[in-house]
Amino acid sequence: ISRMPMFSIPRTAKSLQDLPEKARAATRMLDEIFWKQIASMQVGRVFSEVTLVGGAGKAEAVRNIVHKLGVTLAEVMYVGDSITDEEAFKLVRGGGGLTVSFNGNRYAVQNAEIAVLCEDSTVIGILAEEFAKQGREKTLDIIEHWDRKVLLKSLGDEDLLNLFFKLYPEKLPKVKIVTKENMEILTKESTEFRKKVRGEAVGRLG
Incomplete structure (x- = not known):
């Protein structure tokens, strides 16, 4: 992750397709890392055990x-x-x-x-x-x-x-x-x- 390129989200962007190609590639890689690789590890339990709160x-x-x-x-x-x-x-x-x-x-x-x-x-x-x-x-x-x-x-x-x-x-x-x-x-x-x-x-x- 630390080696991935930095990118900004354009103000007009409404979907993944509105991002530059490098940003789309980085986003797809992050999805793969977090929702597949980490989710399949023991530490991936945090995704289901942690409750998001606000306000x-x-x-x-x-x-x-x-x-x-x-x-x-x-x-x-x-x-x-x-x-x-x-x-x-x-x-x-x-x-x-x-x-x-x-x-x-x-x-x-x-x-x-x-x-x-x-x-x-x-x-x-x-x-x-x-x-x-x-x-x-x-x-x-x-x-x-x-x-x-x-x-x-x-x-x-x-x-x-x-x-x-x-x-x-x-x-x-x-x-x-x-x-x-x-x-x-x-x-x-x-x-x-x-x-x-x-x-x-x-x-x-x-």
Whole structure:
């Protein structure tokens, strides 16, 4: 899969036939890999055992996880990117947990405490590590002073930190606390960045 060509879906595309030949070939290969090869493996059980949820279902899933683990919502860090995460954002935020929009659209940014614009999820690992060890307020404090010196002083996982700095040797990804003052500009920036990393078609989804 990693060797397959990158391709974009034209805005006017309505079916497989509307894609360029290379894109059609890649799509057929992905269908073969996921729906035949992987489906025939033991790991293919995940296709039938995992239930897709959205909207209220995600919030209910969070409630179930909290109940099963015997923890509180204040111990939850929830990461989302769209309107289907809105209810879960409200649930976790209302319970004192941490909510993060990751390359989110306007629904995500406007319901999260933190907005992240990044091409990979390593930064989420950084935030999760800090949240798990030091809690919500300390994590927010680190984001408020987001730079290399603060991360070096605060984060205990050297391997994760070294990887992060290797990926971003000059400029760190944008990580901001969402406020009334910056919400509009962060929404615009995150929406545009979302389209850049996910493609126009997917980036426009709610």
